[in-house]
Amino acid sequence: MDNYAKQLINRMSRLNNTTVTDEHLAVLEYVYGYYGKHQVGPLYQNLNKNTGVSRQDIDRLFPHGLNSIYSWVGIPIHSSNNPCKPAPMFDVDDYREVYLDHNGTTYQRKEVNEVLTEYNEGHLGFGNPSSSTYLGKQAYDLVDFARSRIADCLKVKPKEIAFTSSGSEANNMAIKGIAFHQLNQKGHIITDKIEHPSVLHTVRFLEEIGFDVTCLDVDRKGFVSPESVKEHLRKDTVLVSIMAGNNEIGTINPIGEIGQICRETGIPYMVDAVQAFGRIKLFPKEMGISLLSISGHKIYGPKGIGALYVDEEIPFSIVPLIHGGSQEQGVRAGTENVGPISAFGKASQLICSEMEQENERLLELREYFLRELQMVEPDFIVNGSLEERLPHNLSIGFPGIDSGALLLSLNHIGIYVSSGSACSAGSSEASYVLKAIGADTDNYGTIRFSFGHRTNKEGLSYMFKYLPSILEQLRSLH
Numbered sequence: 001m002d003n004y005a006k007q008l009i010n011r012m013s014r015l016n017n018t019t020v021t022d023e024h025l026a027v028l029e030y031v032y033g034y035y036g037k038h039q040v041g042p043l044y045q046n047l048n049k050n051t052g053v054s055r056q057d058i059d060r061l062f063p064h065g066l067n068s069i070y071s072w073v074g075i076p077i078h079s080s081n082n083p084c085k086p087a088p089m090f091d092v093d094d095y096r097e098v099y100l101d102h103n104g105t106t107y108q109r110k111e112v113n114e115v116l117t118e119y120n121e122g123h124l125g126f127g128n129p130s131s132s133t134y135l136g137k138q139a140y141d142l143v144d145f146a147r148s149r150i151a152d153c154l155k156v157k158p159k160e161i162a163f164t165s166s167g168s169e170a171n172n173m174a175i176k177g178i179a180f181h182q183l184n185q186k187g188h189i190i191t192d193k194i195e196h197p198s199v200l201h202t203v204r205f206l207e208e209i210g211f212d213v214t215c216l217d218v219d220r221k222g223f224v225s226p227e228s229v230k231e232h233l234r235k236d237t238v239l240v241s242i243m244a245g246n247n248e249i250g251t252i253n254p255i256g257e258i259g260q261i262c263r264e265t266g267i268p269y270m271v272d273a274v275q276a277f278g279r280i281k282l283f284p285k286e287m288g289i290s291l292l293s294i295s296g297h298k299i300y301g302p303k304g305i306g307a308l309y310v311d312e313e314i315p316f317s318i319v320p321l322i323h324g325g326s327q328e329q330g331v332r333a334g335t336e337n338v339g340p341i342s343a344f345g346k347a348s349q350l351i352c353s354e355m356e357q358e359n360e361r362l363l364e365l366r367e368y369f370l371r372e373l374q375m376v377e378p379d380f381i382v383n384g385s386l387e388e389r390l391p392h393n394l395s396i397g398f399p400g401i402d403s404g405a406l407l408l409s410l411n412h413i414g415i416y417v418s419s420g421s422a423c424s425a426g427s428s429e430a431s432y433v434l435k436a437i438g439a440d441t442d443n444y445g446t447i448r449f450s451f452g453h454r455t456n457k458e459g460l461s462y463m464f465k466y467l468p469s470i471l472e473q474l475r476s477l478h
């Protein structure tokens with residue numbers, strides 16, 4: 001192993017509080033050698049065959065499991081298809097963790113944990129909400145309360161909210177739920193090129209079974225123009241699905257205008273608001289929105305819980321994806337996930353009531369970030385619109401920088417971000433969102449920084465303390 005890998009191992013052993021034994025070294029040497037030969041990290045099967053370690057051994061030896069082994073010897077994350085260049089490594093004496101990936105997911109807030117603890121300890125909502133017993137009624141009331149909290153945020157009726165297992169399910173449920181009414185005659189669906197995969201793959205599936213799909217272009221800032229929606233409407237259009245805030249570049253679409261067009265033509269309008277809920281004002285009744293999806297884990301609530309707003313005035317209800325009981329107004333069968341639903345309700349109520357104040361704080365932090373960045377990297381670019389943008393998102397292009405390597409270097413010093421491509425600037429795997437806005441992915445490596453409750457100036461200045469030397473080393477290495 002070269003010195004770089006050896007230094008990394010020392011560092012990782014310190015960070016993870018793990019004493020490196022011969023058992024560790026056998027695994028690490030194999031992984032390192034395999035990567036040198038194949039330029040990809042070995043799969044578990046190879047590892048097991050060649051070193052004899054079992055999954056349990058790996059979990060015992062490496063606190064963060066199989067994938068973490070790659071970072072111990074400097075194999076880039078996402079290395080399997082398109083290896084990133086090596087990342088420089090720093091020793092910092094003021095190591096701390098700075099989470100800047102709130103578009104990816106958020107931690108659960110204290111109040112949410114309290115609700116979950118009460119539920120998990122059996123003090124609250126243990127019964128089956130469909131049961132006629134007192135316990136059942138208590139659980140039913142909890143679900144109903146959460147429903148009305150979410151409805152209040154959106155200014156809609158509680159019965160127009162259905163709980164799901166995720167934002168992805170809500171998107172599937174809305175789109176397929178409308179389309180499945182037209183399984184015989186099929187029809188036309190309008191969406192755009194930078195939707196989340198849970199929308200894009202769903203419409204692609206519908207295309208495979210005979211629907212006609214128009215996937216609109218977006219402009220260089222990531223906007224879908226209301227005019228292009230209007231131009232593409234057809235007599236057989238059954239659904240328009242255009243998101244509120246984009247998860248990668250943060251651009252907020254003119255959903256009110258698009259909604260108005262859809263309302264005038266009587267076509268259901270679906271909005272993926274997973275990123276935008278609690279961040280911008282979303283009032284479906286005023287905005288002409290017929291269906292709107294949200295998710296718990298983007299707003300400091302639990303993972304694995306989402307909801308779909310379904311306007312009671314659309315001419316027909318949606319066809320359920322899950323048939324069975326009559327839960328969720330008959331659109332989504334299955335005994336409700338009472339604890340997480342209740343916690344999701346709490347998270348929604350809090351994020352909506354705190355939105356204005358928190359957005360002000362986030363915008364100040366974002367300005368501070370951009371000012372600092374200007375000093376470190378004057379030629380950076382911001383992907384997406386800076387004005388019409390989710391307040392907690394920044395997507396930054398660094399000239400001549402390998403985004404995978406930058407992500408990894410930041411990761412080494414405890415800063416968690418997300419990159420805009422599987423690996424590097426110039427990579428064939430640059431994200432479809434960046435490609436769609438015409439970003440120069442050959443010359444800029446993109447990192448998404450997304451802020452949240454725990455983001456503060458101290459954390460950001462920790463990053464800016466080390467960013468100049470990371471960028472310098474990356475440029476000298478590559």
Ligand SMILES: Cc1ncc(COP(=O)(O)O)c(C=O)c1O
Binds near residue numbers: 171245
């Ligand atoms: C815009 C958008 N839609 C949908 C989803 C899917 O939500 P979930 O993770 O709850 O399935 C995400 C998650 O990243 C998202 O960002």
